Amino acid sequence: KRFNDDLQILPATFLVRSVPVCGQAPLNTRIVGGQESSPGSWPWIVSIRPGERGKDHVCGGSLINEQWVLTAAHCLDAIADGDLVYVYLGRHNYNDPNPNQVERKVITMKRHPQYDDVFNEYDMALLKLDSPVPFSQYIYPVCLASGGSSVHAGVSAWVAGWGYTQEGNFTFPNTLREVSIPIIGDNQCKCAIPFFLPPDTLCAGLQEGGKDTCQGDSGGPLVVKEGTRWVQVGVVSIGQGCGRAKSPGVYSEVSLYEEWVKNETTSGNTPGFVSVKATGEDPDKSFTCTTPAPATTTVAATNTTTQTTTPPLPNVTYTTTTTTTPPPPLPNITYTTTTTTYPPPPPNITYTTTNTTPFTTFTTESTTDDDKSIFGNGENIMLSQVLYFCGLALSLFALG
16 A cells, blocks of 8 residues: 655656645555445546536546546547536545535536547546645646657556446446556557447556456546656547456556646636656567467368269169368368269159050961061061951941
8 A cells, every 4th residue: 555645846857837735645545357445546537427516427527627628539428518527526425425525517518629539639628626625635637748758658547537447347446446457558558449440549457357447437547656746748538448368558648738738727726737758678669469370271182082873774874973171271261172073863753654555465476486486476466466457347237
């Protein structure tokens, strides 16, 4: 556990502008895979709640001076200009108020002018409160990373919020939760999320997953500890699911927005921008994507077997050709070998020879061998018929 009970002057390595103090969390003791925080651990955290009296939490945000809150532009997609929006500061429990909290109504919402709600580029917004808030141990602004700041891969960062505690579990936690995750370099993040990674972002998370932000954490701050101060380096933006392996969370990079934030926050003190300079060699510079080789199909030589059979039809030869192709070395694929025989021999067919005799056949005695007769069997039948009709005619004539 880590405590910070005093407010010290910034070390010489930091450049603080306008605001003499920021990023102090005297009660700090140290979403998905995280843990409950203690009250006052993150005094800049705000809960954004649209609607009458701010009943339902939709996003997080961070207090950057006494009258302005930094959040994600996509948190305002479903909120129209003129809608009632409230923010709660010093809140710890999701539903239960406490004597340290302050409620303010939002009077101005400013999305970054280049915000793209399709690709989530420039996912940054500012909320102006209807009146300044008093600072205390439970309500205090965070420092912001100034332009040119750099954070190396592997640096430990923290994020807090009231978002879902796991993917698919649509229930907000009762208390504010916190989690520590490492910064992931640009090269490694582009390997993990190659298709929709906006250029103005940084990534954080574990390769094995399990710790991440989720729905409801959007707009909240990603902070790193520099000396005695906490500096916000990112705003929770997008991600592939929640806590998935090899799918880090994506955050809008605060240092790229210094000029825009300063130009828009004209009321109140200028937010405290701090130059964060990483030391040592950035391990991400030597990171190389280890993408798997594309799947290829290797077809071996074709083996052909020819078999000649004689089906029960005369003078017809059938040829059966069987082609066998060994399966290529691809995992989890079942290959089917089909054997086609054409034309197929007609199985189970019984042939029947039928002799049809159109007339009554009489048998006559003959001393001539059938095989040597000058008349065939048909001719003998016809001769018998002729003799029969001749005899019949004579009989009728005689009767007549």
